[in-house]
Amino acid sequence: MADLAKSHDGHHVTAILVVHDGATWLPEVVASLASQTRTIDLTIAIDTGSVDSSVKLLKNSRVPVITMARDCGFGEAIAAGIETIPAPKGDDEWLWFIHDDCAPTPDALSFLLSAVTERPHVAIAGPKLRGWYDRTHLLESGISIASNGARWTGLEPREYDQGQHDGIREVMSVSTAGMLVRRKIFDELGGFDSNLSLFRDDVDLGWRVHVAGHSVIAVTDAIAWHAEASASERREIDVKSPFLKHHLLLDRRNAAYVLLTNSSWWVLPLLSIQLLGSALFRAFGFLLAKLPGYATDEVLAVGALLIRPRMIVEARKVRRTHRLISSRVVSQFIPPRRAQLRMSLLRATQSFRQFILPSESGSSSVLDPTNEDEDLLTPAATLRWRSIFRRPEVSTFFFLFILTTIWSRNRFGSLAGGALPATPSGAMNLLGSYADSWHEVAMGSASASPPWIAILAIASALFLGKANLLVTLFFWMAPLLIMWSMYSILKEYSLNSFLRVGASLSYALSPVALASISSGRLGSMVTLIIGPQIVRYLLRIRKVEKVSWQFIFALSLLIGVLAAFSMQAFIAVALIYVIGGIFDVIDNRKNSNPRLMRNRLTRRFVLIATPLLLCFPWSFQLLSHPGRLLLEPGLSIAGGGSALAWLANPGGVGSIPWWAMSPAPIILLVALFSSTRARLFAEVGVIFLLVASFAGALAFPSHGDSVGEPLWVGSFLTFASISAVLAGVVILDGLRNKLASTGFHFRHILAGLVVASTLMYAGTAVTWTLTTGANSPVRANQESVLPPFLALNPGVKTLVIRAAEGVNSQTLNFYISRGSDARLGDPDTAPTSPLAIDLAVRQIVDGSGLASSKVLSAYGIKYVFMKNPIDKQFVHAIDGLGGFVRNSATDAGIVWRVDGVSERLVFTSASGKSTGILADPKGTRTFSPGAGILSLAENFDASWEIIQDGKKLPKKQNEYGLPEFAVTNVGEFSLTHDGTARRGMLALQSLIVMGVVVMATPARRRRSEMSVEELT
Amino acid sequence: MKLRRGGFILVLCICAILISSALSAKVSSSKYTENYPAITCPPSTPGVNGWVSVASKKVQFRRIASKVTKFATAKRSEFSIYSDPILINGNGVTSVVSQSSAGLWSSAFLCTAAQGDQWFIGASADVTSKGHLILVNSGLSEAIVDTSVWSENGVQAGKVLSVRANAFTSVRLDSIAAGQSSLALRVTPRSGRVSAFVIDERKLGLKNLGADAVNSTGQPKSQIVISGIPHHALNGVSAPHILRLLAPGDSDAQIRVDLISRDGVFVPVGLDEKKLIRGVVTDFSFAPIISSKTFSLRIQSDQPIQASVYSADSVSGHKDFVWNTPTPPLVPMSIAVKDLSPVFVFTGDVISVSISVKLATGKVHKVRITGSDIRTWSPPKASQVVTITKTGVGVYGSALIRSSNGVASVPLSAGSQLTRASIPNSDIAVINH
Incomplete structure (x- = not known):
């Protein structure tokens, strides 16, 4: 037996090294123990059934080895080792636990002992742990446990050690890797809990030490390098219970065990609920991250513990015997919830940033050539903020911001007008209208609501549920978003930043963009923003068979969002897929590879079908009215017709005049004769111009309308504009050098034509937006159509009649209001007017409707309101018919009350x-x-x-x-x-959306899949 | 290669333009509904026989002020009107109500659709007056009517009258403008579907002086034509006529009157360059010496005016009179003439009127009237409906109806105009800004 005589500092230290397949790290570990400046009095090793060369290494190092079973836990191994050494004779006998992947620095023990010498109340001291591979970043400097069971170090992920946590301080516990514990107290407390074979035994011991009236300190001068092999799943978990042989399961289970056995009894119910809730929440997150194994471990860990309360009860009895003070003595070390939340947000942000902007997992090394003197001598470069504006993208965005602010001067407030109805004030109203099985519009409708209503409602959460604020900001910032979207994809086509910003600015000021914003076309605005991104991804998946399914579903999700806003845009995208599918079939005929063809066609089918499923049941309902597939959200306002579409101008109210010629058709025409890939873009662009031209000649009645209006083709023209911009950039990129190196040629003329037309249009568009363009149909804070007193009783039906300009003469239009103007979503679910009401109104107009009032009252219409400017013939007719009592005549118009019982x-x-x-x-x-x-x-x-x-x-x-x-x-x-059927469909839609989201999100890696350099 | 590609693209674009132009839906929300509004015929006052000529036996009508609001089929093309006015479903043929008091007088009303403004230039409210203003509300809600009155003493206090739904009211003229001899009335409904009729009946003690309907006219105009004024001479002395004029505007008016007859066009003595004081009903008496039995008057003024002509007549030894009211320019129209035997009088610089007559036998007889200044024409016997199919510009017409009881005159104007209105469309944009 080793001589237990104390060394000259009065302490006797026995190092107990626990080994389990640690051959990778053992050489350094053993060397570090041997090279301690304060010699270890006794070193023993406990090998728990290693299958590698660990035992051989230890024997070669002449370290006494005790062999245990492979499924022996850490605590059990320690206990076995302690049994081989003589019983303690004083208070200064220490046990130093060393993991087989933990190498202390030579002076670690010295610092630890000097710290405990000055602090006789300390029972445990631990070193500062740094990463084994990246030795500059901190792993632990004392540990604790959060109320949800998470291991709490108080450090940020991959925190660089600059001494910010240095000093000797009291902590809840320290890791067993390098833990120096007073043997007498260790024996008094019964050592490690045998129910904690691995993980969290350190936290449990530290808690028990505090409750027994002792202290635990972290001594940061003592440093150890730790590989965390078990925690990082580098080696198997070999414990007695086969059920617990999963890392995460064992860790979570033990964390819950520590909390439940050590906390005060009166917090146990709340703690149990919290543990279960946290487990379910984390399980859900792991499911989203496509780690079902981890998800199961989370739930089983807590569940398996809670169904065995006896074990908890027995453990608590044991602890009671050693407790001198309340368990709450460690509350100072338990992190507050806001600290946990801040850390979770920090981790989430860093994960997201890593996902968006992946960087090489670099770590600085001491071998990096740096000249510290140089750092001192070189003055730090200060960034002059004015120089930022020299960057073309910054100055152009700023210019566009000023321009759009001036352009939107009549659109600051609650917006309505053009194709945009009034927005309900709250997101819950929008969500309610989406989920409703019955829509109170006119005579009522059971139509499925389009999903864009739900998307808007959810997006309103960012603005505290204020949907009208969201809409106002969206209209204000739309040009910037449109420009940014195009700018982000142009980097792949040109390095010339002036060309990129010019092209994206021209896209943001294109006729379709200006007309969409002016006339309130939500669908086209979303298409303008999302369209360039979809084009970018479509170009990436030309070899669709090489693209991952995760990408396919992510793209489907994006297209689904687009389809929710504009089925016209979806048709445009689907058209591209269908053409791609045709080429696949043709290619198969040439190369005869049916398997490849099936693979391609399957992926293309998923790309088309998934967005339709995401928009279920609304998308399926549209199939019964195919014409409505080409309609956009909101009111059906006439477009400019097929002729204007050729000029890439959708026309209609609020659009820029036709004579402000867009350069898009010219660019497409020029690019058609190009020999570069601009020709491909031009061909696509011309196809969309053709489609827009055909579609612009059609007229479909929308919901609630009896007569169709010329179709608005904004989404088709968006893709034509995108094609024109891409073609233009490709043509003009590097053109200057080419032109300079050749003699005068038709290319010079064409290039000049393109540039000149673009500049002319830009000037016209800017002037227009600053002047006439501000008087758009969409305006803020417009007066209600209905007089206020008609809106006092919501739900009371009023037949509203207004004069309108027909093709050849003035005509009268009517609709039934339920006490308010049209709101967002109403035009998309409005029912067709009943024939009886159509006839009754017609008979009022022609003066033959002696029974019209009876019909109107049967339909629950209480009032008839003729809005100014009034039609005198109509007023005379209705006054003369009888059955209508004139209620008021004001500046707003004339109101008649309908005789008869007209309740709902x-x-x-x-x-x-x-x-x-x-x-x-x-x-x-x-x-x-x-x-x-x-x-x-x-x-x-x-x-x-x-x-x-x-x-x-x-x-x-x-x-x-x-x-x-x-x-x-x-x-x-x-x-x-x-509403049972509607709720069922919504539930099905939710499942579809969740499924696609899960399929689309990138899978997280298991810790075993991460490199050790990343972890330590 | 590039040229071929360019040519292909050019052809494709041209085809696309042509096809899209062909497809271009001319979206016209301006579909029209055409309808003739229902017309109202006045009731017969006590002691008066009244009957109405309608287009055919299939005409639908109902009695106003009756609880039954459903329309019934006439089954006859001429039937009696009693104490309730009737409402005839619009069918494009103007119906005529002929009223007479046996051996005393006869009058004729045009049945008209509810109108906004109706002017009545005629009647009296003096001691001899037994005249009435009849207001018929054919609608289903109460009507409020404003009456404005002018007389020889200027503007009189008007009255606001209300008429219950589906009812009528008869107001004595002497209660509207008591003591005034020369009346001009304007009836303006504020709300409701109202048709107004004025009957001017005169009695001096027990002596009947005759009666006639004062048919309504439109808005004041600067040129007025009163066509088909009956004229006779008694013992070589031309019967006198009274031209009643009113300048209802804010300015006095200068008028010039031309008399148009077969004897030529001339200014009657005493009617050249007359001045009308604004707001004062002025009567000018004249007795033209002409050989023809009918003449017309053309009155031109520098201000919008109203006019009518009172013509005394003697029929079967008793006195009667007739109010001849202005006629609008003749337009294609139809009028029911069953058992009326009217004489149509056309006035104009160039008269060219094509007429189609439907006889009771169902046969159709066509005739074309041409000439200048003034022409008369009588439809064949057993005529049921006279339709003016085509007319020249500036032609005015009226119909004189003579019976053993008296003489009456109706202007040839449509009782209800074809109402052409755009069919309203259901459009949710109505309740958006």
């Missing part, structure tokens, strides 16, 4: 007397005065139900096509619109 819910008794029943828009519970008929002034839908005495009343359509129910008893009844 009308009860007609057996004697024929009708009375109105007040009913809430979203279902009601009220009273029926007797047997009779209940008529509901909403479009007939199978989901309308009236339930009385637990039974559904029979339902049928009345003469006006409205639902009516036969009531047989007096008593209460409930009127509802059964």
Whole structure:
């Protein structure tokens, strides 16, 4: 046996080295122990069944080795080692635990002992741990445990050691790698908990030491290099229980065990819930990261512990025997929640940054050639902020910012006008309208809402739920976003920053961009922003079979967002895929590789089908009205027709005049004859011009309209404009040198034509935006169409009639309002006007409608409002018809009240007397005065139900096509619109979206897949 | 190669332009609905026989002020009107109501659609007056009507009258402008579907002086033509006529009157360059010495004016009178003339009128009237509907109806105009800015 005589400093130190397949690090570890400046009094090694050359290395080093079973835990190994050394005789006998992958510096023990000499109350001291491979960054300097079980070091990820944490300080615990513990106290406390075979035994010991009235310190002058082989999954977990042979599972399980056995009893319920909740949350995150194994480990770790409370109870009994003070003595070391949150955000930000901007996992090394003197002598370069504006992209963005701010001077506020209806104030209103099974627009509609409403609602969360603020900012910043999107892809085509910014600026000021913003075309605006990114990725997947499925789904997700806003844009993209598919088939005929063809076609099919599935059920509903596939969100406002489309100008209200000729057609025409890849872009661009021209000649009635308007072709022209910009950049890139080196040629003329047309258009567009362009149809804070008193009772129907300019003469248009102007989403779900109402209004106009008031009141229309400018013939006709009592005549217009019972819910008794029943828009519970008929002034839908005495009343359509129910008893009844089907579809859509998101997100790596250099 | 490619692209673009132009949907939201509004015929006052000539037996009508609001088929092309006015469904043929008090007088009304403004230049509210203003509300809500009155003493206090839904009211003229001899009325509905009729009945004690309908005219104009004024001479002495004029505007008016007859066009004595004081109803008496039995007057003024002619007549030994009111320029129209035997009088510089007559037998008889200044024409017997199919510019017409009870005159103007209105379209943009 070793002589336990104390050394000259009065301490006796026994180093216990636990080895488990540590041959990689053992040579250095053993050498470090041997080279300690303060000689170790006794060194023993415990080998737990190593299968490598660890034992041989130890024997060669003449270190006594005790062999244990392979599934022996760390604590058990330590206990076995302690049994071989004589019992302690004083307080100054120390045990120094060393891992087989932990090499202390030569003076580590010396510093540790000098620290504990001055502090007799200290039971444990530990060194500062740095990475084994990157020895400049900190791993640990004392440890703790967070309330959710996470191992808490208080350090930032890969924190560089600059001495910022130096000093001797009290900590909750230190790692067992390099832990110096007073043997007497270690024995008193019973050593490591045998239930903690590996991981978190250090935290548990430190907690127990504190509760027993002792202290733990971290001595940062003592340094050890630690490879964290077990934690980084470099070696297998060999523990007795096969269930616990997963790193993460064992770590989480032990963390939960430490918290549950050491915390005060009265926090245990909350702690259990917190542990379970954290586990579920982390499991969900791991599922998203495509690490189902880790997800399972998280849940099993806590679950397996909680279903065995006896073990916790027994452990707590043992601890009670050694407890002198409350468990809360360690609360000073438990990190506050905000610190945990800050650290989580920091980690998430760094992960995201690494994902977006991957950098080489470099680490500085002491071998890096640096001249420290040079650092001192060289003055630090100060950046003059004015020089930033010399960069063309900065100055151009700034110029565009000023321009768009001046252009938007009438658009600061709640926007409406053109194709854009008023935005509800809150995101919840938008979400509600998306999820509703019944839309209160006109006579009501059960149409599926388009998904862009939900996207807007979710995006509003960034603005504290203020949807109208989001819309206002979006319209203001749209040109900048459009320019940035194009600029980001042009880097691949030209290194000339002036050319890039010029091209992206011309894209942001293109006719389609200006017209879209002026006239409130949300779909086209989103297409303008997302379009360049999609084109970039489409060009990358020309060899679609070489692209990963994760990329395919990510691109599908992006296209799905685009399709939600503009099916027209989706058709444009799908067209490209279909053409690609045709080329695949042709290629297969040439090269006969059916497997390759199937692979390609499958991927292209997924790219087309996935966005449609993401927009389910709205996308499927569109298939029953194919014309609506070409319509954009919001009101259907006429486009400029096919002729203007050839000029790449969508036309319509708010668009730049046709004579401000866009250079896009000229560029496309010139590029068609190019011998570079500009020709490919030109061919695509011309195809989209053709498609836009055809589509611009068509007219489809939208929701709620009886007459179609010439189609707005903004999305098609967006892709044409993108093609023109790309073609132009390719042509002009390096052209100056080419032209300078050749004689005067037609190329000089064409280049001049392109540049001149671009500059002329730019000047015109800038002038237009600063002057006429500001008076756009979309404006802020416009007056409501309805007079205020008609909006007092929401849900009350008013037939609004307005004069409009027809093709040859003035005409009258009408629609039913429910107490407010059209709101975002209403035009996309509005029902067609019933034929009876169309006829009633026509008869009012031609003066023959003696029964028109009866029809209108049957449909629940309480008021008729003719907005100024009034049509005198109509006013005279309605005044003369009877059944309409003039209510008011103001600057806003004339209002008539419709005679008769015009409530939404009308009860007609057996004697024929009708009375109105007040009913809430979203279902009601009220009273029926007797047997009779209940008529509901909403479009007939199978989901309308009236339930009385637990039974559904029979339902049928009345003469006006409205639902009516036969009531047989007096008593209460409930009127509802059964939204089960809608909720089911939303649930299915949510599952589809989640599935695609999971497929699209990049998978995280297991720790075993990361390089050791990354980890340590 | 490049040229071939260029040519292909050029051809493709031209084809695309042509096809897209052909596809270009001329989206016209301006579809029209055409309809004749329903027309109202006045009731018969107590002791008066009234009947209405309609286009055919299939005409739909209903009685106003009746609880029954459904239309019934006439089953006859001429039927009696009693104490309730009737509403005839619009069919494009102007119906005529003929009223008479046996042996005393006869009058004729055009049944008209509800109008905004109606002017009545005629009638009296003096001691001999038994005249009425009849307001018929054919609509389903209460009507409010403003009446403005002018007389020889200038503007009189008007009245605001209300008429219940689907009802009529008869107001004595002497309660509107008591004691005034020369009346001009303007009836303006504020709301409601109102047709107004004025009957001017005169009695001096127990002596009947005759009666006639004062048909309504349109807005004041600077040139007025009163066509088909009946004229007779008694014992070689031309019967006197009274030209009633009103300049309702803010300025006095200078007028010039031309008398148009078969004897030529001339200014009647005493009617050259007359001055009208604004707001004062002025009567000018004249007795033209002409041989023809009808003449017309053309009145030109430097200000918009209203006019009518009172013509006394003697029929079967009793006195009667007729109010001849201005006629608008003749336009294609149809008028029901069953059992009326009217004499159509056309006035104009160049008269060219094509007429189609539908007889009771169903046959159609066509005729073309040409000439200058003034022409008369009587439809064949058993005529049911006279349709003016084509007319020249500047031609005016009226119809004189003579019976054993008296003489009446109706202007040839459509009782209801074809209303052509754009069919309104459902468009949710209505409730957006």
